[in-house]
Amino acid sequence: MRDSNRAFERAMALAALSGLKIALGPAFLATSRRWPSRQNWVMAAMGEMLLDKVGVFPPRYRPSLLIPHSLAGAWVARESLREDGVDDPWGAVAGAAVAAGVAVAAPVARMAINNVLGVPDALLGVGEDYLALSYGCQAMDVSMDQLTGSAREMFEDMRERARPVLEPMGLET
Numbered sequence: 001m002r003d004s005n006r007a008f009e010r011a012m013a014l015a016a017l018s019g020l021k022i023a024l025g026p027a028f029l030a031t032s033r034r035w036p037s038r039q040n041w042v043m044a045a046m047g048e049m050l051l052d053k054v055g056v057f058p059p060r061y062r063p064s065l066l067i068p069h070s071l072a073g074a075w076v077a078r079e080s081l082r083e084d085g086v087d088d089p090w091g092a093v094a095g096a097a098v099a100a101g102v103a104v105a106a107p108v109a110r111m112a113i114n115n116v117l118g119v120p121d122a123l124l125g126v127g128e129d130y131l132a133l134s135y136g137c138q139a140m141d142v143s144m145d146q147l148t149g150s151a152r153e154m155f156e157d158m159r160e161r162a163r164p165v166l167e168p169m170g171l172e173t
Contacts, residue, residue, distance in 0.1 A: 021049060
C-alpha cells in the first residue's frame with residue numbers, strides 16, 4: 001500500500017508540473033526513467049519555458065491552453081502510475097484535475113503577487129520555473145546535476161544533428 005501511495009503522489013506531482021508547463025511533467029518522467037524520448041521532452045519543456053517568458057502564449061487558464069495542460073496532466077499521471085505498476089483507472093482523471101487546478105491557480109497567484117507586492121512578472125516567471133524544477137527533482141528523486149546533464153545531452157544531440165546542415169554553409173557548431 002505504501003508503494004502505491006508513493007506512486008500516486010509522484011503521479012500527481014508530475015500532473016502539477018504539467019499544470020505549470022505542458023511538457024515539464026513528461027520531461028521529468030522521461031528523464032527519471034531514461035526513456036529514449038527524454039531529449040525531445042526536455043527540449044519541449046525548455047522551449048515552452050523560453051516562449052512563456054517572451055509572451056507567446058495566452059494565459060494558461062484560457063481554454064486554448066487549459067485543455068492541453070489538463071490532457072498532459074492526465075497522460076503523465078497515467079504513464080507514471082503504469083510505470084510504477086499501479087493500475088488506477090482514476091489516476092488519469094485525478095491528474096487532469098490537478099493539472100487544471102494548477103494551470104488556473106498559478107497565474108492568479110502570480111497576478112496577485114505582482115499587484116500587491118509589485119514584483120515584476122518576468123521575475124515571478126523565472127521564480128516559478130525554478131520552483132517547478134526543484135519540485136520536479138524532489139518528486140522524481142532526480143538531482144539538479146542530473147537535470148542539467150539531461151539538458152546538456154539534449155543540446156549536444158541537437159548540435160550533432162545540425163552539424164551536417166551547418167558545415168557546408170561554413171557555420172561552425
